[in-house]
Amino acid sequence: MKWKIDNVKIDNQVVLAPMAGICDSAYRRIVKSMGCGLIETEMVSTRAVMHLNRKTREMLEMTDFERPIAQQIFGSDAESFKSASAYIAENMNPDIIDINMGCPVTKVAVKSGAGSALLKSPEKVEEIIRTVKDTVSVPVTVKIRSGWDKNNAVEIAKIAEKSGASAIAVHPRTRQQRYDIPSDWSIIKDVKDNVSIPVIGNGDIRSCYDAKAMLDMTGCDAIMIGRGVLGNPWIIKQCIDYLDYGIKPERVPSREKLDMFKKHADMIIGNYEDKVVMHKLRTNAAYYMKNLHGSQEIKKKIFQTTTKEELFDLLENYVKTLKY
Numbered sequence: 001m002k003w004k005i006d007n008v009k010i011d012n013q014v015v016l017a018p019m020a021g022i023c024d025s026a027y028r029r030i031v032k033s034m035g036c037g038l039i040e041t042e043m044v045s046t047r048a049v050m051h052l053n054r055k056t057r058e059m060l061e062m063t064d065f066e067r068p069i070a071q072q073i074f075g076s077d078a079e080s081f082k083s084a085s086a087y088i089a090e091n092m093n094p095d096i097i098d099i100n101m102g103c104p105v106t107k108v109a110v111k112s113g114a115g116s117a118l119l120k121s122p123e124k125v126e127e128i129i130r131t132v133k134d135t136v137s138v139p140v141t142v143k144i145r146s147g148w149d150k151n152n153a154v155e156i157a158k159i160a161e162k163s164g165a166s167a168i169a170v171h172p173r174t175r176q177q178r179y180d181i182p183s184d185w186s187i188i189k190d191v192k193d194n195v196s197i198p199v200i201g202n203g204d205i206r207s208c209y210d211a212k213a214m215l216d217m218t219g220c221d222a223i224m225i226g227r228g229v230l231g232n233p234w235i236i237k238q239c240i241d242y243l244d245y246g247i248k249p250e251r252v253p254s255r256e257k258l259d260m261f262k263k264h265a266d267m268i269i270g271n272y273e274d275k276v277v278m279h280k281l282r283t284n285a286a287y288y289m290k291n292l293h294g295s296q297e298i299k300k301k302i303f304q305t306t307t308k309e310e311l312f313d314l315l316e317n318y319v320k321t322l323k324y
Helices: 025-033 046-051 053-061 078-091 115-120 122-135 153-163 185-194 208-218 236-247 254-271 276-288 295-302 308-320
Strands: 003-004 008-010 014-016 068-074 096-101 140-147 167-174 197-200 224-227
Touching: 003 046, 003 208, 014 078, 014 236, 014 308, 025 254, 046 053, 046 068, 046 078, 053 295, 068 078, 068 167, 078 096, 078 122, 078 236, 096 115, 096 122, 115 122, 115 140, 140 153, 153 167, 153 185, 167 185, 185 197, 185 208, 208 224, 208 236, 224 236, 254 276
Parallel strands: 014 224, 068 096, 096 140, 140 167, 167 197, 197 224
Antiparallel strands: 003 008
16 A cells, blocks of 8 residues: 655555664665565664764665665754754755664663653654754654653654654654563554554564554554564565455575575675675574574574685575475
8 A cells, every 4th residue: 555754655554664783775675675665774873974984874875776765863962963864865865864762772772862762851852853854855754662661652753743753653662661572552553543644653563464463453554664574574575465465475485585695695795894794694694594494503503604605505505404
């Protein structure tokens, strides 16, 4: 089903979550090849954008194939958001600027006072959204958790709408809850019932059936998939096929998983310096092989490899032992 965020047309109700260290351009292109309606980048610090070293420039790179795409930024003060969003809008030309108000990690939320820490200060939420909205011409969206240590999602969502946000994504756990309890989808429904801008539901979507259940229960406009897509980009197509056409998913063969990893690996090798390539290759290989027969043992061996040739040989020999 097609929908819109302001003037940005989106072909289906599946959105890629902005996962740090995962959603680089290589993986975004893999996910887009599966038909993902809206792509979100990994979050980039507003302060880092202002200083703009090589790593930050790499993180900001995007291709037209990935569109429509939302660049997510995080920070703790309106002035840095203003500078960063202005630079990104002018130089990277994303379709949407997304503000992170949900990251729970200590480095971001506690030490930097950013991410989910902003949920403790509704007045700061309003100031930051208004500042970014006044700075850029593209739609501005916000991704939140349900709160810091208690649920204030509806309050924050209303502020976001009043401040000019064109959509809001809701992860229904507080910062204090991290990922330790099941997400409470009723919070997404409460937000949807209280704002008129599009609401994107996020949390515990591990299959196309979960996606349908969330849409049915909450009435949200789209679903956002995060951890469920790790090493499993097929979940994107499965969700689209099931939601739009009622097509049930089939099991992905191990050979297809290996071939997809190789395609992904080629992009990683072409995009990164040698010193980070092996880390990314090993991490992604472990994700792709997850849940296959004997995957725990092969995972240990994956992280012992030191060259891409050694890694590819290991995986090739492993897949040959599998029946499917």
